[in-house]
Amino acid sequence: MRIDELICPVCGEELCVFEKSLKCANGHCFDIAKEGYVNLLSGKHKSGSMYGDNRKMAFNRRSFLSRGFFDLLGDYLAERAVSLKPSVALDVCCGEGWYSDKILRKTDVSLYGFDLSKEMVRLAAKRKLDASFFVANISRIPIRSASVDFAFHLFAPWQGEEFARILSDDGIFITVFPGSHHLFSLKKLIYEKPYLNDEKLPEDSGLVLERKEKLSGKIFLEGREEIESLFAMTPYYYHTSSEDMAKLEKLETLETEIEFVVGEFRKAKNVEG
Ligand SMILES: C[S@@+](CC[C@H](N)C(=O)[O-])C[C@H]1O[C@@H](n2cnc3c(N)ncnc32)[C@H](O)[C@@H]1O
Numbered sequence: 001m002r003i004d005e006l007i008c009p010v011c012g013e014e015l016c017v018f019e020k021s022l023k024c025a026n027g028h029c030f031d032i033a034k035e036g037y038v039n040l041l042s043g044k045h046k047s048g049s050m051y052g053d054n055r056k057m058a059f060n061r062r063s064f065l066s067r068g069f070f071d072l073l074g075d076y077l078a079e080r081a082v083s084l085k086p087s088v089a090l091d092v093c094c095g096e097g098w099y100s101d102k103i104l105r106k107t108d109v110s111l112y113g114f115d116l117s118k119e120m121v122r123l124a125a126k127r128k129l130d131a132s133f134f135v136a137n138i139s140r141i142p143i144r145s146a147s148v149d150f151a152f153h154l155f156a157p158w159q160g161e162e163f164a165r166i167l168s169d170d171g172i173f174i175t176v177f178p179g180s181h182h183l184f185s186l187k188k189l190i191y192e193k194p195y196l197n198d199e200k201l202p203e204d205s206g207l208v209l210e211r212k213e214k215l216s217g218k219i220f221l222e223g224r225e226e227i228e229s230l231f232a233m234t235p236y237y238y239h240t241s242s243e244d245m246a247k248l249e250k251l252e253t254l255e256t257e258i259e260f261v262v263g264e265f266r267k268a269k270n271v272e273g
């Protein structure tokens, strides 16, 4: 497990491997789990209602992504990594590690990935990639300031100040949000008045938008399992009535749009780190 860019989440000191744990000079100690990941949530950030995505969501995400439905986006990211040639990459809110996997098939970048959900990180670590996965909160990323030159952040909460802090002066931060028509045919099936997604990228004084692209395609799902794994991966899963849900249960096939807005940011000149 590479740990050069990791810092202690409690005191910010560097970490060393000590037997089966990571330890800092002040005695803060974090066990390395048998799957090879480490939980770097410090006491203060451990508590609260948010624990990230649960086990079911983690398995649904894996099941859906492994079928290649988002290859358009995974391949695009991997190509960006190939052309930018970074030395240290960070998968922010990595989920079950599918995008990290894609990138490591094309590059030999030193890669870190973290998520608040232990279930997600456990699945990512089980991929046995040449990467270091850890549990952490984006509100306080236990990564050395200015040490990452390729960070990617997909469908996840925003914490611009932290993102700017960890980015090196010539680093790139890539964020992906759903485009206006992402999964629109699925939404049309469930809702009477489906809404279009807002495509506005976040604005942050620490980050400067350098490039914006839109990727679009269509996917064709066959059978209940594929349709359910997609639906359970979306935010609609938790906000849909049983009546609306029943409409989906009758479906045997589904063709729907996929659309991604990709923003590339650089660190603003005035940010320290
Ligand atoms: C929609 S999923 C996207 C996962 C992954 N980027 C992907 O596209 O497969 C959002 C992820 O953000 C994580 N998450 C939510 N709040 C977080 C936080 N405060 N810190 C770190 N991760 C968080 C969730 O656990 C979940 O894995």
Ligand SMILES: [Zn+2]
Pocket: 008, 009, 010, 011, 012, 013, 024, 025, 026, 027, 028
């Ligand atoms: Zn410490």
